[in-house]
Amino acid sequence: GAVVSQHPSRVICKSGTSVKIECRSLDFQATTMFWYRQFPKKSLMLMATSNEGSKATYEQGVEKDKFLINHASLTLSTLTVTSAHPEDSSFYICSASTTIAGDGETQYFGPGTRLLVL
Amino acid sequence: GEDVEQSLFLSVREGDSSVINCTYTDSSSTYLYWYKQEPGAGLQLLTYIFSNMDMKQDQRLTVLLNKKDKHLSLRIADTQTGDSAIYFCAEVLTGGGNKLTFGTGTQLKVEL
Numbered sequence: 033g034a035v036v037s038q039h040p041s042r043v044i045c046k047s048g049t050s051v052k053i054e055c056r057s058l059d060f061q062a063t064t065m066f067w068y069r070q071f072p073k074k075s076l077m078l079m080a081t082s083n084e085g086s087k088a089t090y091e092q093g094v095e096k097d098k099f100l101i102n103h104a105s106l107t108l109s110t111l112t113v114t115s116a117h118p119e120d121s122s123f124y125i126c127s128a129s130t131t132i133a134g135d136g137e138t139q140y141f142g143p144g145t146r147l148l149v150l
Numbered sequence: 151g152e153d154v155e156q157s158l159f160l161s162v163r164e165g166d167s168s169v170i171n172c173t174y175t176d177s178s179s180t181y182l183y184w185y186k187q188e189p190g191a192g193l194q195l196l197t198y199i200f201s202n203m204d205m206k207q208d209q210r211l212t213v214l215l216n217k218k219d220k221h222l223s224l225r226i227a228d229t230q231t232g233d234s235a236i237y238f239c240a241e242v243l244t245g246g247g248n249k250l251t252f253g254t255g256t257q258l259k260v261e262l
Contacts, residue, residue, distance in 0.1 A: 075238065075252045125192050139250060141193040
């Protein structure tokens with residue numbers, strides 16, 4: 033159980049185009065979904081937190097107009113990188129959170145999406 | 151502050167034990183986690199410990215928590231080549247919702 037998928041796994045796009053990445057919780061309903069960005073050989077940087085039906089909360093320094101997050105249901109969140117540029121090339125990882133009674137809250141991570149902007 | 155530090159690299163021989171260390175600065179952690187990341191993949195939760203515990207054992211994995219020194223460690227017994235990966239510790243702070251703060255990651259290399 034607790035499987036999170038991301039689509040696509042890898043995308044290459046031209047500079048100036050927009051790219052949408054989907055994150056789905058396959059067998060559970062996620063109260064919250066998170067989007068992370070990971071640079072090569074670096075840790076994960078939290079970009080934003082989203083709850084179903086409400087606006088995402090962005091971390092300091094993350095442009096909300098650049099990285100659009102839509103959380104339409106308890107099983108789907110999307111991240112759209114608008115007008116992508118080469119510096120947006122990165123590994124984007126989502127996670128979905130659910131509370132397991134007695135065990136605290138745990139996040140389940142997707143496999144990540146590799147974005148390359150040419 | 152929310153700095154979480156790890157050593158960058160660890161190399162061990164197959165069959166030996168590996169100990170990956172993590173230090174953090176914020177004492178209001180509620181849960182502390184260990185994740186494994188294989189090349190090009192997302193994160194796999196290995197284990198976690200509640201902040202009022204000192205130790206947790208799960209098969210080959212042993213987590214030790216020293217709250218006084220703000221030090222967390224992960225011991226992998228009988229390390230195998232399949233354990234080669236990057237290991238991240240992470241913490242969730244009191245009042246932080248379930249927002250994770252990750253360590254810098256330790257690359258574990260297991261040699262034959």
